[in-house]
Amino acid sequence: MSRNIDIKTVSGSEIERYIPSLAWLRRTVFHEFPYLYDGSDEYEQAYLRTYTKSEKSIFVLALDGQKVVGAASGMPLSKETNEVKKPFTENAIPVDDVFYFGESVLLSEYRGLGIGKSFILEREKHALSHGFSITAFCGVVRPDDHPRKPEGYRPLNTFWEKMGYEKQPQMTTHFEWQDLDESRPSPKEMMFWLKHHT
Numbered sequence: 001m002s003r004n005i006d007i008k009t010v011s012g013s014e015i016e017r018y019i020p021s022l023a024w025l026r027r028t029v030f031h032e033f034p035y036l037y038d039g040s041d042e043y044e045q046a047y048l049r050t051y052t053k054s055e056k057s058i059f060v061l062a063l064d065g066q067k068v069v070g071a072a073s074g075m076p077l078s079k080e081t082n083e084v085k086k087p088f089t090e091n092a093i094p095v096d097d098v099f100y101f102g103e104s105v106l107l108s109e110y111r112g113l114g115i116g117k118s119f120i121l122e123r124e125k126h127a128l129s130h131g132f133s134i135t136a137f138c139g140v141v142r143p144d145d146h147p148r149k150p151e152g153y154r155p156l157n158t159f160w161e162k163m164g165y166e167k168q169p170q171m172t173t174h175f176e177w178q179d180l181d182e183s184r185p186s187p188k189e190m191m192f193w194l195k196h197h198t
């Protein structure tokens with residue numbers, strides 16, 4: 001397999017042409033632990049289209065030739081849903097100062113090459129160039145003894161700390177989806193991580 005991966009940033013309406021590949025990528029990666037999510041292509045495409053509506057939103061793409069093998073998204077927190085904004089307003093953090101990172105998804109065979117680090121750095125560069133002073137994201141909270149946790153699973157917490165992000169146990173929200181072994185959707189606890197850029 002070629003390891004010559006190109007990192008490309010697209011924003012606003014430029015995202016549109018990548019929507020089918022991004023939907024496929026999200027479904028493939030989120031199917032695995034810790035997300036265990038089985039989304040429909042229709043839902044994914046509609047969700048991704050929200051990113052095309054803000055000129056300040058971005059996707060950082062990892063391309064192996066023409067194939068999108070990884071992607072990371074971001075948009076101003078002010079354009080996000082109320083579930084995402086609520087922990088910020090509850091903690092007196094000005095919503096307009098925050099650039100919010102959505103997903104980071106990379107096919108497993110491309111992990112450990114530093115692409116995840118580029119995903120964070122590229123989005124921070126974009127956020128700072130648009131005048132935001134805080135970058136933030138959230139991750140799903142799963143118990144250590146979760147039955148679907150694969151042997152040798154490496155949590156990303158230390159990586160995020162190394163990148164300057166601080167876990168905010170007081171800032172949580174819930175996203176609803178149906179786990180692979182659930183019969184209906186249920187709320188999943190999401191915890192936020194923040195970085196202040198001074």
Ligand SMILES: CC(C)(COP(=O)(O)OP(=O)(O)OC[C@H]1O[C@@H](n2cnc3c(N)ncnc32)[C@H](O)[C@@H]1OP(=O)(O)O)[C@@H](O)C(=O)NCCC(=O)NCCS
Nearest residue numbers: 029102103104105106110111112113114115116117154159
């Ligand atoms: C998040 C993600 C994009 C990071 O990608 P990556 O390119 O492997 O990241 P990097 O190579 O920059 O390494 C980041 C960290 O991942 C871990 N890592 C390294 N190699 C790994 C591998 N082969 N497999 C899994 N994790 C690995 C390490 O902890 C590394 O940190 P380190 O610098 O302290 O060693 C990728 O792990 C992913 O798609 N995960 C599944 C989806 C997910 O959980 N996304 C985050 C929330 S949306």
